[in-house]
Amino acid sequence: MATEGKTIDALSQFELTPVLGIIGRSVGFSQSNLHMVVASGLIIALLVYGMRSRAVVPGRLQAAAETMYDFVHGIVDEQIGHGGKRFFPFVFALFMFVLMGNLLGLMPYAFTYTSHIAVTFGLALLVFVVITVVALVIHGKHFFSYFFPEGTPIWLAPIIIPVEVVSYLSRPISLSIRLFANMVAGHVMLKVFATFIVLLGGLGTVGPFLATLPLAINVALVAFEVLVAVLQAYVFAVLTSIYLHDAVHLH
Amino acid sequence: MLDTLPPSPYQPDAFRGITAWGGQNVAEQDNFDDRLRQARARKGLDIAPEKGEGKPVSGNGVGFRAGVEVVSALIVGIGLGTILDRWLGTWPWLFLVFFLMGGVAGVLNVFRLFNPRSGAK
Numbered sequence: 043m044a045t046e047g048k049t050i051d052a053l054s055q056f057e058l059t060p061v062l063g064i065i066g067r068s069v070g071f072s073q074s075n076l077h078m079v080v081a082s083g084l085i086i087a088l089l090v091y092g093m094r095s096r097a098v099v100p101g102r103l104q105a106a107a108e109t110m111y112d113f114v115h116g117i118v119d120e121q122i123g124h125g126g127k128r129f130f131p132f133v134f135a136l137f138m139f140v141l142m143g144n145l146l147g148l149m150p151y152a153f154t155y156t157s158h159i160a161v162t163f164g165l166a167l168l169v170f171v172v173i174t175v176v177a178l179v180i181h182g183k184h185f186f187s188y189f190f191p192e193g194t195p196i197w198l199a200p201i202i203i204p205v206e207v208v209s210y211l212s213r214p215i216s217l218s219i220r221l222f223a224n225m226v227a228g229h230v231m232l233k234v235f236a237t238f239i240v241l242l243g244g245l246g247t248v249g250p251f252l253a254t255l256p257l258a259i260n261v262a263l264v265a266f267e268v269l270v271a272v273l274q275a276y277v278f279a280v281l282t283s284i285y286l287h288d289a290v291h292l293h
Numbered sequence: 294m295l296d297t298l299p300p301s302p303y304q305p306d307a308f309r310g311i312t313a314w315g316g317q318n319v320a321e322q323d324n325f326d327d328r329l330r331q332a333r334a335r336k337g338l339d340i341a342p343e344k345g346e347g348k349p350v351s352g353n354g355v356g357f358r359a360g361v362e363v364v365s366a367l368i369v370g371i372g373l374g375t376i377l378d379r380w381l382g383t384w385p386w387l388f389l390v391f392f393l394m395g396g397v398a399g400v401l402n403v404f405r406l407f408n409p410r411s412g413a414k
Contacts, residue, residue: 208369208398215365
């Protein structure tokens with residue numbers, strides 16, 4: 043697929059195609075949606091089946107579920123601080139969804155739904171709406187003082203307020219672009235080097251020997267992509283927590 | 294998890310300070326207050342002193358983060374300016390103003406990356 047006409051076609055892996063036959067086509071159910079459903083099912087299965095035994099000394103699945111829980115709990119506790127516990131389910135759901143999407147996308151034949159800006163921006167917009175509503179509910183009109191910090195000279199207001207508003211509005215954009223760009227860049231690199239393997243492999247007798255070089259790079263890249271997948275889910279959760287901290291404590 | 298369980302299930306903490314004749318010594322009482330405070334702090338019931346947070350610890354990927362912050366602020370500035378210009382029919386003046394604002398906000402975002410806003414409410 044990638045080497046049709048001896049060219050590098052690294053972007054066709056992000057195309058959406060309807061699945062589930064005629065039903066999927068009529069409601070626009072793409073493989074991206076299918077992977078979201080699968081990821082959600084895997085998360086629920088991990089938590090439900092993992093925690094079923096409730097052993098003091100956990101087994102493998104229970105250890106995995108408890109590690110995830112503890113990890114996100116630590117993030118929420120550390121970043122939001124006092125009164126942050128009630129946002130734990132929100133951050134945990136976001137973290138697991140992003141993490142499972144990133145990791146699922148590394149499987150052969152799988153699709154990475156976090157490589158679409160529509161998905162990541164949807165998630166980031168959800169975070170943005172939540173932090174704004176939380177800040178408005180907790181602080182009321184005092185929330186708008188966020189855009190004009192105390193102690194600023196009044197003549198700076200025409201500059202400071204638009205800058206702060208733009209800075210605040212750029213949060214969901216930067217949150218979504220970071221995740222989306224990392225995922226796209228990783229998968230494009232994997233595809234490009236995989237294409238090099240095929241193209242070099244067809245170069246007569248020396249070809250297969252040359253092809254081991256991009257193969258070695260791809261092996262290293264897959265390991266690196268696992269790191270990026272976990273790291274980006276972590277960054278998404280940490281930034282959500284930092285924004286929630288700002289919303290709760292307003293400074 | 295395991296570390297939150299009492300150290301030994303056969304001797305609960307509540308009975309530890311009680312001597313054979315039923316008296317409770319003062320040192321153990323203080324110890325209990327200490328442990329209560331620690332437990333409350335651990336569970337987030339008391340307001341813990343603020344720590345420096347939000348700083349990117351590793352140098353890895355900081356450049357990428359800074360770049361994303363600038364680009365997203367510019368996108369918001371350009372978008373806001375264009376929308377306001379379409380609405381008010383003042384093309385290209387508000388676009389130019391908000392383009393600059395976006396640049397300033399991008400620099401501000403990068404600044405905040407390393408110096409998170411704190412202190413004054």
